[in-house]
Amino acid sequence: MENHVFKNNWKSDTPKIVRGKGIYLYDKDGKGYIDGSSGSISSSLAHGRVDMAETLRKQAETLAYVTRLTSITPLYEEVSSVLADNTHMDRFFLTSGGSEAVEVATKIALSYQRYREKPNKTKILSRWLSYHGCTSHTMSIGGNVARRSDYISQLTEDGHIAPPLCYHCWFGKERNSCNCECAEALETEILMHGPENIAGFIFETIGGSTTGAATPPLEYYKKIREICDKYDVLVIADEIMCGYGRTGKMLALEHYGIKPDIVVLAKSMGGGYFPVGAVGTTEEVAAPIKAHGSFMGGYTWGSNPIACATVIQTTKIIHSENLLENVTNMGALLKSGLEDLMKKHPTLGDVRGIGLMVCTEFVKDKNTRESFDPEVNFTGKFINNAREEGLLLNAGSKYNKGIRGDGALIGPCFEVSKEEIEIIVDRVDKALSNTEKEVL
Ligand SMILES: Cc1ncc(COP(=O)(O)O)c(C=O)c1O
Structure with a gap:
């Protein structure tokens, strides 16, 4: 079928999603992805709710x-x-x-x-x-x-x-x-x-x-x-x-x-x-x-x-469904899980946010908080690697004075469970390891 879509991003191949259930989105071939940023931090409720x-x-x-x-x-x-x-x-x-x-x-x-x-x-x-x-x-x-x-x-x-x-x-x-x-x-x-x-x-x-x-x-x-x-x-x-x-x-x-x-x-x-x-x-x-x-x-x-x-x-x-409480508890779990990754990853400079709205910022040098050169495209590589791991995430947008700065915004739906948070943290871990292998 000829593609007539006027895209936002012509450089990156995004999956063709046809269905959603819970925190997962499924492409036309049946591959499941975690909707790690709830769309653009917009799908507060799980997919497929009758x-x-x-x-x-x-x-x-x-x-x-x-x-x-x-x-x-x-x-x-x-x-x-x-x-x-x-x-x-x-x-x-x-x-x-x-x-x-x-x-x-x-x-x-x-x-x-x-x-x-x-x-x-x-x-x-x-x-x-x-x-x-x-x-x-x-x-x-x-x-x-x-x-x-x-x-x-x-x-x-x-x-x-x-x-x-x-x-x-x-x-x-x-x-x-x-x-x-x-x-x-x-x-x-x-x-x-x-x-x-x-x-x-x-x-x-x-x-x-x-x-x-x-x-x-x-x-x-x-x-x-x-x-x-x-x-x-x-x-x-x-x-x-x-x-x-x-x-x-x-x-x-x-x-x-x-x-x-x-x-x-x-x-x-x-x-x-x-x-x-x-x-x-x-x-x-x-x-x-x-x-x-x-x-x-x-x-x-x-x-x-x-x-x-x-x-x-x-x-x-x-x-x-007491979702405010779940957001608070699962948000704390997500944040602490990501903070733990800071010990292991030389590029994970900051984890910030509150509730189910958490950012991971990636830097070239943790001591000086220097950002990567935009040419490195660290964020783009990380987002692609996360997708390979089955995690769809929203790219961050040049936090460092609007000119450079890498990261992603993580925030699944309000019903997310402890087990699902653990899977998200694990996929972030793997995607970051693969990105660091490419860049460092
Ligand atoms: C803080 C904030 N204000 C305004 C907007 C614009 O909203 P919309 O995209 O629904 O027009 C957004 C969208 O991401 C946002 O995050």
């Missing part, structure tokens, strides 16, 4: 679509209550994915400022190395040099600060003995632009593919919240990857005891069964927009009934 399939089927039969421009469904109201109960936010706007949700979140921030008579507060500050999506606006507030470079002419610049990536600290500090200079950098940035011009600060609570599960120290978000409050700047948490259970809490910011003004969700809330995203706001953020009477934003398929039903069912499963 209860999820039944939810989608039933909803499609009952009501597949209605536009929110002419009507509202009880399901949209129900899913909003479910999301409110689970995240402690007050109002929810549904989209069909993450980038759309970030677009909506920043529009809400601007509308909020405008309708409370702060029309100059229009800039959205963010962090270098972050990823907030693939539209031009979300790429603009994103900060990954490699991902942005082809489209730089289309991007705008509101202001970026250093990321809280302790392994490659931009301030030359060490975790636990620093003053969170990377958080203090936000105050400087706000002052340089003028607080009267800043609408919000957006960040990935736990870094995604571009900082490799960077998990800031506990004081980091406390400082961020204080600085934002001081200058009347909205705290916008992009929890598209780390939210809805992935770290063992419904919101990753719960680990820090901080509440955002706006939160953005996607991936895990749909279980991996249906495209969906959401923006949650506090009542305080919604109030001026509500008083104004309308909000210009949104997309055709947002809040469609099948997405709503999928989120409700995913949430039920997360709680009825």
Whole structure:
């Protein structure tokens, strides 16, 4: 059959997957692969769940679509209550994915400022190395040099600060003995632009593919919240990857005891069964927009009934099967198993992350934390070797200033068992040994 697919990657041969069951994906020849990164840390639930399939089927039969421009469904109201109960936010706007949700979140921030008579507060500050999506606006507030470079002419610049990536600290500090200079950098940035011009600060609570599960120290978000409050700047948490259970809490910011003004969700809330995203706001953020009477934003398929039903069912499963606890326990096991590999592998420089969102970073020199030359293609070789071992993983994306840096993001589905974690660690071990044989 002639191949008409417009691919993301024409250089690498990826397997043709036809079926999934549990943590496994199967290609057309029946070979099984562990879905080690849950798609793109998106399939929070195991593959092939009959209860999820039944939810989608039933909803499609009952009501597949209605536009929110002419009507509202009880399901949209129900899913909003479910999301409110689970995240402690007050109002929810549904989209069909993450980038759309970030677009909506920043529009809400601007509308909020405008309708409370702060029309100059229009800039959205963010962090270098972050990823907030693939539209031009979300790429603009994103900060990954490699991902942005082809489209730089289309991007705008509101202001970026250093990321809280302790392994490659931009301030030359060490975790636990620093003053969170990377958080203090936000105050400087706000002052340089003028607080009267800043609408919000957006960040990935736990870094995604571009900082490799960077998990800031506990004081980091406390400082961020204080600085934002001081200058009347909205705290916008992009929890598209780390939210809805992935770290063992419904919101990753719960680990820090901080509440955002706006939160953005996607991936895990749909279980991996249906495209969906959401923006949650506090009542305080919604109030001026509500008083104004309308909000210009949104997309055709947002809040469609099948997405709503999928989120409700995913949430039920997360709680009825105690999956937050399993994520916490299996995440700890995964992390300690990978940390053990550090003793044996000269290139495994760092293992970081929380819950089932763990990054292995590979370096040329553990003492200096020097990264490999990109020409070496260490990540590409490792991903290929992992695939040979029957483990599909997401490549990391140049954590070291966006120019170099190798690694992979590991995060199986929430139901993963102890035995399966052991198999994943074993396959990482073998794939890394084979990569080191090729490179060192
Ligand atoms: C933190 C974060 N924000 C935004 C996005 C964009 O979401 P989507 O790919 O659903 O548009 C992603 C996707 O990986 C993400 O990880």
